Structures are given as C-alpha cells and as structure tokens.
Amino acid sequence: MSSLRPAVPTAASLPSPASTAASVPSAAATDVPVPSPSATGSSGAAPTLAELMDFVRSAARDEALIASLPLDPDGRTWLRLDGPGGSEAWLIGWPPGTGTGWHDHADSFGAFTTAAGVLTEHSLAVRLPTDGWRTLELTEGVDRSRALATGQGRAFGQNHVHEVLNESGTTHAVSVHAYYPPLPRIRRFSRAGAVLRLEQTERPEDWQ
Secondary structure (H helix, E strand, O other): OOOOOOOOOOOOOOOOOOOOOOOOOEOOOEOOOOOOOOOOOOOOOOOOHHHHHHHHHHHHOOHHHHHOOOOEOOEOEEEEEEOHHHOEEEEEEEOOOOEOOEEEOOOOEEEEEEEEOEEEEEEEOOOOOOOOOOEEEOOOOOEEEEEEEOOOEEEEOOOOEEEEEOOOOOOOEEEEEEEEOOOOOEEEEEEEOOEEEEEEEEOHHHHO
16 A cells, blocks of 8 residues: 555554465445344454444444544545454545555455445465466456445455556545454465556555
8 A cells, every 4th residue: 555644643554455276255335234243342252244234334433533534635544443353444535536456365355335425356266386487378257346335335255356446537545454364474466467567565664
C-alpha cells in the first residue's frame, strides 16, 4: 500500500495494504446479517469467521466511528480498531481511484464490509503454493469479481488472493476489515495476463 497514510499520528501502520491446488472457499457478497454471538471473544477463544463478519458489519453501521476517520484526497487513511478475540481490525478510507494491488493474507482468515461508497474486489478462486515459487501461470476460469456497495461485505479463508479497489472517479469509500490471527505476513503479487509473479513478502516488522 504505497500511498497509505495514517489518519492520526498515533495510529499503527497498516499492512498494505497456474496450476494450483484446491479452490479456496469464498463467501458471496451479501447484505444478509450474520447472527451476532452474545459475547464475541469474551471467553478468550479465537474468533470464528462469522464473528469477524458480525464485527465488521456492526462497525460499518456505527455512524460516529465512520465519521471519525479523516479522509485524504491524495491517499488512503486508516484507524486501528479493537477486533474481537484478539483479531486485527482496521477502518480504512479509500480516495477515488485507489487500490491495494494483488496480495494475500497468508495464514489469516478475515472479513470486510463497505461502510460508505462502493468497493470492487477481484479475486482468484485458487489456493497458491505456500512457498518455493516466483512465477505461476493461472488457468482459465479462476478470476472472480464483485462490487460491494455500502452495507455489503464478504468473508474469506486463508491464502485468499485478491485486490480491492475504489473504482469511482469522484467518491471516497470507507470499509472495515478484520483478520485472525493478526497478520503474520502479506505476499504481494504482480500480474500480466495469466502470469502471476510473487514480488515481495512483508512481515509485521516491515509495517512499523
């Protein structure tokens, strides 16, 4: 996330931010509410995917929280949130025309919801090899795209490869994200047609 900018000086840094094996399970974009657990994360147990989805949707409906995020026309802004059960959570502002580039979240699963505007997610319905490669040729039919309007979100499993974009030319978008376990690493990719190339692996110390 080369243009990522902190919303406040005290906010922690946000990580940018083929022939393959089995397909990664993916949840369809939807605005159907996920049942809310009575005490998410209160027992100290790891949060479930449904609990992360419930958290990001609840936070996205918090008008005061969304309004607290300063928006910058020149780059993304963010605030770190207290996610359920020790998860890593972020409130992110997206100026028109910004995006993440292709990446995954390694061993973390997660969820995100659009709180304002519209975000587009492009993803790959494949599970990439964990290590030991630099370039892969993608097979046909693995590309997925979805538009996530205000109030819509999705959950995803481990090793989910995607890019998220605000394709509007005029309107900011805002979203809420949560990951568990807290991101151990992010792999960043470039893509030219069917060829996916591993460009960089980032770890938490790289985001400080």
